[in-house]
Amino acid sequence: MDLKNLKQRGEFEWELPRAGAMRVPGVIFASRELITGMDEKVREQVANVAGLPGIVTASYAMPDAHWGYGFPIGGVAAFDADEGGVVSAGGVGFDISCGVRSLHTGLKLADIEAQKARLADRLFARIPAGIGSTGGVHLDPAGMAAMLRGGARWAVKEGYGSEADLTRIEEFGCVEGADPGAVSDQAKKRQRDEMGTLGSGNHYLEVQVVGEIFDEAAARAYDLAIGDVVVSLHCGSRGLGHQIGTDFLREMVLAAPAAGIALPDRELACAPLKSELGQRYLGAMRAAINCALANRQILTHLARQAFAEVFPGVRLPLFYDVSHNTCKEETHTVDGHKRRLFVHRKGATRAFGPGHAELPREYAQTGQPVLIGGSMGTASYVLAGAAETGRNAGEHAFGSACHGAGRAMSRHEAARRWHGRAVVDELAARGILIRSSSSRGVAEEAPLAYKDVTAVVDAADHAGLARKVARLSPLICVKG
């Protein structure tokens, strides 16, 4: 991105001043190197979002921002219903509530070294992954409605996990206001065989080891120590969420003119929060969030079964579960006043700081765990929501942080450069076992196809979005 017309607010914060149809400025959090490497489309998309009705304070982009649809991936924007604010199906995206969940294992690296290949095989056998895979849970209409209302709470009632899991999930495992009746029959049909499936593309389940600690106190609060083995999985609301995105994008594009909304880009498709369509979308989107939470809960159960086969008696307590592609109603302080806002996070993570009322008690003093996925050969990170006092104090971007590394090159280019088998062999030589049914899928997800996650996380830390707690290195990766 050309830095011309950007105002530098700090070493890691850049302002795109109001111009043209922008109602608020744009703010991009990034190092000079990261922002220079961003596509010009990010600037255009940040500016377009800034022009949507009812937007509050600024249109934000996280350090991993890249060219998305309508919103940049890594985009954050909040809207006030009382000021004509909108909810945008494009601002949430197709993969509603795609997110990361991490589990403790109670095992150390030395415990699993000798069993690593067997564990990888058992996980690959248990976790339905990739195109054409189907889950073991098939829901009738009443079961589907209960799942869409109950999320992970529904899954626990069905025997997948325990009540203790629910405290370690955003909204404690269930978003209120889900409306199964607002979800199309097509969306429900797409989900019929997909409960408890990982998906494909950049979705994965990894066994990781804590390789480095940056904040001892926070790591203790999160029960993380050097050498600890953890499990992280990345997936979302599967076909149901994808179809809801498709259905409402179309409907919102067609309805925008009648609502008096001029869309600079059809992918910004949105509807007033105070409209029948806006409310119906919120009901369907919340149902998709619950679907994603239920899906990750079932996958957690399957991962526990696989671990128990190799390590009898081992428990995998939930560490935390974060969602990336959402619109959530939250209370934030703006210019000294508390306001209820609808915060869109598109490829961004909620990152509430210490003391926030919506955190589990055990994390209240530390802040929300922010789980950042890297590529399969590099690293993932655990961060903590930024504090209200101290360095870079204050809530930035409505309590949000980055979500991952972001692609450095297209899938086409990655598949052209690398062969899946060679990637698997090279990683195996470094002690990282890959299990995938698709060689091309592995090539498209090759480590070097992604940006440097460390640079992204460092920028988030320096910008005050969240603070670095621990780095996780991959040991086993089951690719979708």
Added chain:
Amino acid sequence: MNPGTRWETFAHEADVGVRGSGATLAEAFAGAATAMTAAICDPARIAPHDAVIVDCTAPDEEMLLVDWLNALVYEMATRHMLFSRFEVTIEDHHLSAIAWGEPVDVAKHQPAAEVKGASFCELAVRHAPDGQWLAQCVVDV
């Protein structure tokens, strides 16, 4: 596929662009569908054994392309199939098509990533001065 139909994928930072072209709008749409299959796996690996009928109507040609590709995404997802051959007819913003393919066989097809949906990003349907039709958009993978 009609020999005049061409298809290609094009780069998008996070996802994949699909583009079809041909002497008619219908050929361009068939090409875009083949390009979408190519975002998943090599279309040549898919035997056109089973036929599925697809119908859609939209207010304009660009929306019709999005609807067409999304109808195929839906059929692929719910039938657990992949498609490699498309016979498309378009009249007055109404599309009727037959898509041929076969059930997903992971070992045979080596699918890399599922398509979640067709987007309005880089969406274009146009009749070029040389008489060729072009139909393209980015699909989310």
